[in-house]
Amino acid sequence: MSVEEFAALHEELAGRTAWAAGPRGALAALTPDKVVAAAREVRLGRGVSLAAPVEFTVAPDDPEPARHTMLGPDIEDTPAVLDSAEGLHFVTDRLAMNVHGDANSHLDALTHIIWNGTLHGGVRASTVTSEAATALSVEIVRDGITGRGVLLDIPRLRGVPWIEPGDHVTGDELRAAEESQQVRVTEGDLLFVRVGHRRRRAELGAWDTARSHAGLHPTALEFLAERRVALLGCDSNSDTAPSLAEGVGWPVHVLAIHAMGLHLLDYLQFEDLVPLCEEQRRWSFLCVVAPLRLPGGTGSPVNPVAVL
Template identity: 45%
Template sequence: MTGSPGDDQNPMTPTGAGNGPAVSHRQFDALFEAVRTWGRWDPADRGAWNRVTPGHVQRATARVRSGTVVPLGLPWNTRSAPDNRGPALHHMTDLGDVEAPEPSVHKDFIAVDYHGKGVTHLDALCHIAYRGQLYGGWTAREAIDASGAHHGAVTALGPLVTKGVLLDLPAVRGSAWLEPGQAVHAEDIAAAEEALGVRIGDADAVLLRSGRFRRRAELGAWDADAASAGLHVDAVPLLAERGIALLGGDGDSDVRPSPVEGVHSPVHTLALAAMGVPLLDNLDLEALSAATAEAGRYEFLLVVAALNIPGGTGSPVNPVAVL
C-alpha cells in the first residue's frame, strides 16, 4: 500500500499503549548474551537459516491444502510520506511512442534505498552491529566497506522455504489494529498461539501482524520511526527457545519508542547480531490475515527469495505465503 487519501493532510504522531517498564543497558546486555548463538553453525553468515533442513521444507510443503497464493510485498513505493522519507525511483527509459524496428521494446529503471519503512525488504545479518560486532563476532569496521559486506551479506542466505506462522494480534484481541507504540510481550505471543491454534516451532518463520496498513489506509500515514507497534525485548527469549529461522511483520518487529535505554532497535539487535535470525520488514499482511481467517488456520508454506546482490546488507523482496 503506497498511500491513502489524507496522507499529506493528516501527518499524525500517534501515541501507543505503553511499552511496559524500561529496560536498562545492563539488562539488555545480559539478554543479548542469553540468546546469542555465535559459533553454532557453519556457514556462520547464514545464521538461523541453517536450521531449515530438507525435512523442514518437505513438512512445510505438506501444509499446502487449498493452493491459495498470497503475496506479502508492498507495491513499489514512489510516494513521499511521513513513513517513506526516501521514496523508491521508477522511470521509463524506452517508451511506446517512438518509431522502432519490430518488435518495439519498452524498458524502465528502478532504484531504492530500501532500509526504512516504505519498502518490503529482508535484513541480512550484516545489517546490524552491536558493540561494534556483527553476528559471529566479526567487526563491522573490517567487514563492511565501500565495496559491500564481507560477512553476513544477503547472498549468504539464499532462498528460504519453511513453515510460516501468522500471529494476528488484532484478530486475537478483536480490534482493527494495535496502536503505534503498543508492545507485544511474551505472554501476548503465548495467548495468540492458544487463540489461533498454532505453536511456533523449530525453523519456523514468525510473522507478526499489528494491522499497521489497515490503520494507515483509514487514518493516514505517520512517522513509524517515532511510534510503531512491535515486539518488546521480553518476547525474544521465547522465540529463541523455539528455534525460529526468520522473524517479520508489517512493521520492523521493534516496538517504538524503544523500551531499552540507549538502544534504538533492540529487537533488530537481538535477532540479527545475537541470534542470527534475518528479518522481514514492512510486510503487507492484510490479505494473509483475511485468507488465514477464512481457512481457519494460521500456518502456511512461506517462500522468501532475495535478490542476488553480492555484498548486500539485505534486499527488497516479495515473499509468498501458500495455504
C-alpha cells in the first residue's frame, strides 16, 4: 500500500467505527446482553488456555526474555539445604518482562499506539508520560473482557500447517474461513485469527519475527469494521512483516488500535484449542481475558481462556 492508500484506509476505518471513539474503544460493542449470550456457548464445561508458556531463554524472536527468580533461604546457592531446614520457610518468585515482545502472549491497550501525535479517539499523545499513561491505559479493562470468541483457522482453510512468514491473510480469506468452518463473526465478538505461527516455531525453531512473520493484510480490517468486532487476537501479532504499507512499520496495529479502538492480543497459541474445535465441530466459545491491573500501563501479560 502506498502512503496515500494507507491514509485513506485509516480515515475510512475511523469513520466506519466512529461508534468506538470512546475510552473503551470497540469494547463498546460488547454489551451485557452479548456477555450473557456468550455464556450459552458453553457445552462441555472445559477450559483451554490460549496463551503460550512464558519464555525465559534468549531466542531470535526474544532477545530480552522474561526473568523469573526463585527466592528463599539459600535457594540460589544450595537448594538442597531446604530438605533439612526446620520450621516454616517461604519460597517466593520475582518476575520481570518486556510486555510488548515478540514471544510472550500479551494484550495491547489503546494507549500502545501513537499516530500523528494522538492516541485513539484523538486523545493527546502527551497523556503518556515516563511514569504512566493517564488515559486509555490497560486499567480500562481491569474487570476483564468476557465474550463470544470465534476462531478462524487460515492454515486449515489453505490446507497447510502454517502460513509462511511474510505472507498475509485477506478479508476474503476471513469470509471463506467462516463458510468453511460454518461459523459467523457477529457484532461484539472477540475474533481470533490463526496463522500457525506457534506451530511453525515449535517445529522449526524460533526466528527473527521482527523481520518476517505472517499476519493480516491491512485491508482485512474492513471485515472487522463491517462485523463490529470488539477485540482482535492472533498467534502472531496480527501484522505482517515485512510491512505491507509504505512508511508504516506496523499498519495493522495503527489501524486496529488507533483508528478502530481495538484492543489486540498478540502471540497467542491455538494448538490446544483447534483439536477440540475440530472434535466438536464448533469454532465459537465463551472467552475470558483477564489482564493484570497495571494503572497507567500500555498492556499486560495475559492468559485468555476459551471455555467450550
